[in-house]
Amino acid sequence: MQRWKVNLAVLWFGNFLVMAGMTMITPFLSLYLQQDLGVKGEHEIGVWAGFIFAANFVTSFFFQPLWGKLSDRYGRKVMLLRSGFGMSIVMVLMGFASTPLHLLLLRMLNGVISGFSPAAVSLVSATTPKEKMGFAMGTLQSGGTAGAILGPLIGGLMADTFGYRPIFYITGTLLFLASTVSWMLVKENFDRAAARTAPNVSLAAGLRALTKIPQLPALFTVTFLIQFAMLSPMTLIPIYVHHLHGTTENLAFWSGFVGSVTGFSNMVCAPILGRFSDRYGAPKILIFSLLGAGIMFIPQAFVGSVGQLLVSRFFLGCFVGGLIPTVNALIRRYAPDSKVSMAFGFNSSSLALGNMVGPVVGGALSGFIGIQGLFLVSAAALLATAAWTTLTLQRRPAGMSSGG
Incomplete structure (x- = not known):
């Protein structure tokens, strides 16, 4: 192998x-x-x-x-x-x-x-x-x-x-x-001598250098918004399912099913969309996935049954499966070789920030706009990010090839 x-x-x-x-x-x-x-x-x-x-x-x-x-x-x-x-x-x-x-x-x-x-x-x-x-x-x-x-x-x-x-x-x-x-079993070819001779920059200086590459802030933002959009309504899903289901019978089962169905479709579709990104280019699949995920949040605000909610969240997971892998592939492309792992580290911080902020902001906003409003906010955030990402990925840093 x-x-x-x-x-x-x-x-x-x-x-x-x-x-x-x-x-x-x-x-x-x-x-x-x-x-x-x-x-x-x-x-x-x-x-x-x-x-x-x-x-x-x-x-x-x-x-x-x-x-x-x-x-x-x-x-x-x-x-x-x-x-x-x-x-x-x-x-x-x-x-x-x-x-x-x-x-x-x-x-x-x-x-x-x-x-x-x-x-x-x-x-x-x-x-x-x-x-x-x-x-x-x-x-x-x-x-x-x-x-x-x-x-x-x-x-x-x-x-x-x-x-x-x-x-x-x-x-x-x-x-x-x-x-x-x-x-x-894991092997890597890492030139330690070359790494030790590279300039030892601070995290603040490294972040400033990375954010000068316009694609990277957009990609970090995408990672944050994915987690924010997915987690902001999550704590309210059981209440929403109860409202749609109309009874407490099997409520825990249906709430768990609705909460996990996006993960199942994500798991299945991530490698498939990864292959498509190899064939058609990661930027195209990222924009496609952002648009699809944003659109699939909209019907969740207007569903009339648990079954309709399940279908919407299943297809949401399909599109979300194309987001994190393409973001990671593009970070590898745009980050300088000497700062690749640092770029992944900042991206991981963006993910953790989304995990923290999403439920807090979602809980705070739900009192004013309800969970239906949270779905629409998530949709708007992802669609706006799709537009911003489309513009920023078209800008090519100096010295970078134009390959897809």
């Missing part, structure tokens, strides 16, 4: 485990706080659960660019293993937490040392032939999406079978095994 395919297969598995591990705690976090950590009262449980869930994203937002900078200087595989082995240890320690504060601090630490996914993207982008870049980015994305979809399901099943604490031990062990496999 060709080296880039080996790297892709191993890192697909690693990406799956990392995202599954990050989302496994979702179904039982409140119960873990109540039954194992002694938190009393629904309000207090809700406050702790919110802070603990968000803590990972907050610290990740600040530290991802730093790890990207160090990747450019010391190698992507080193950063991949640092994150994988580090998160495996922190995950096991979460199982030993005795107070909610311990769990909060460990989730913050996990965000600090995280970075497996952006390091995997950077490494795959550096070892994959240019003509296969879209397919590789889409396939890698499908691994993370599969983990995010199945993580809560696996976590819920394991909680019923083993209890809450053993899940952290099992997840940490699986992350350790995935990191060990990556250590043994």
